[in-house]
Amino acid sequence: MSTEDRALALVLGHDLPRPGELAALFRELPPVAPARLTGLWRGGVFDPEDRMARLLARLRWYGKRFTDPEDVDPLVCRTDDGGLYTYDGMGSARLREVVYEGVPSAAMVYDGRPIIDHFRLVADDVLMGAMDAKGEASVLYFHLTREPEEP
Known part of the structure; x- marks a missing residue:
């Protein structure tokens, strides 16, 4: 099974990650622009x-919205x-593109907090x-799935 297939199986809830597996998968996934x-x-x-x-569950975290590189809503909630x-x-x-564990990839940098969310590609969306x-x-470690654009 490929790294992407294994990560997708975990995202879809078909299996539970083994100890240390998420970090290993993240390191192996390709970068995203x-x-x-x-x-x-x-x-x-x-x-x-x-x-x-x-904490995210208490906030009823839904996901994230990326309008453009300078305008990101890191916590969209219900x-x-x-x-x-x-x-x-x-x-x-x-x-921004940020190097994390030796790989340059997209990252969301909080404006006022010492937090960076690093992203890697599992599948197109x-x-x-x-x-x-x-x-x-x-x-x-978390996952994001793109929502279809509204007409």
């Missing part, structure tokens, strides 16, 4: 018990009635992310 991220992306986490994942809104508590962000937050003992 920032220009490919434009649009609304639905997010998910691989480990719902992670401290940051529990309202009580199912609508979407931008959670402003973490501020805004921007896209599926990304794997690694949230690197200063002061956190571990990296939060």
Whole structure:
């Protein structure tokens, strides 16, 4: 099974990751250019018990919106009635190409927080992310799936 196929199986929930597997998969996935991220992306986490994942669940995190490289909504959340809104508590962000573990790829850099979300390509409309937050003992691995554009 290819790295991309294994990552996609985990994104789709067909299996649970083995210890250390997410970091290894992330390192092996190909980079993605920032220009490919434009649009609304639905997010998910691989480990719902992670401290940051529990925080995202409390916020009812839906995903991320990349309008252009300078205009990113890092936390798009759900309202009580199912609508979407931008959670402003973490501020805004921007896209850059950043070298992470030796690979230049798209990354979302928070404007006012010491957090960088690094992205790698799983499939045309599926990304794997690694949230690197200063002061956190571990990296939060997550996934994003592009939503179809509204007509």
